[in-house]
Amino acid sequence: MKAIGMEPQVLIDILVGAKIGVVYPFGTEHRGDLVVTSYALKQSGLPSSMAGAVVQLEDVEETAPGNFVWKFNPEVTLIRPFKVHGTMELFDVDDTLIKPQPTNWFNVEAENAGHEKISTWLDSYFAEHPDLDRVPRQEIPEEIATLASSFDDWRAAYFEFLYKPTKAQKRELRTKRYDIEPL
Numbered sequence: 001m002k003a004i005g006m007e008p009q010v011l012i013d014i015l016v017g018a019k020i021g022v023v024y025p026f027g028t029e030h031r032g033d034l035v036v037t038s039y040a041l042k043q044s045g046l047p048s049s050m051a052g053a054v055v056q057l058e059d060v061e062e063t064a065p066g067n068f069v070w071k072f073n074p075e076v077t078l079i080r081p082f083k084v085h086g087t088m089e090l091f092d093v094d095d096t097l098i099k100p101q102p103t104n105w106f107n108v109e110a111e112n113a114g115h116e117k118i119s120t121w122l123d124s125y126f127a128e129h130p131d132l133d134r135v136p137r138q139e140i141p142e143e144i145a146t147l148a149s150s151f152d153d154w155r156a157a158y159f160e161f162l163y164k165p166t167k168a169q170k171r172e173l174r175t176k177r178y179d180i181e182p183l
Helices: 008-016 110-130 140-160 167-174
Strands: 003-008 022-026 032-039 050-064 067-072 075-081
Touching: 003 008, 003 022, 008 032, 008 050, 075 140, 110 140, 140 167
Parallel strands: 003 032
Antiparallel strands: 022 067, 032 050, 050 067, 050 075
């Protein structure tokens, strides 16, 4: 799949849904799936050399000579982070490395909806089984198990790409929320 590098903060802005365009000094004929990655810039608390999401490149508009705005669809598919050596030009990444997550854990609304889905299922399960204090793994629907394990697994993978994580990031990203055993 085609990929493009950008400053780490710009990647974060795309992941949270605050940015749907990036300015580059060149255009492209490519449209469709595009992996967005962070450069190897070392900025405290930000990811470095990380592939973070798949976006849809919808249009590229030249706003001035040598000034192109790459416009993305606001829907972002978060992927399990993996190491890249991104550049400010299109490059290819191996499709087998791209592992879409069931929700965008970096977007507050999407994260809250994911936790709500898990919580609703847990509440109904414990309402039916008030004598239990833990759900046997074989009782958890695969959709719920995948969602819950994705949360902790994604956060652990993301943490590995942070340059000089803050104390809050260390505390938050190292803490497991769900303890889902594999089947």
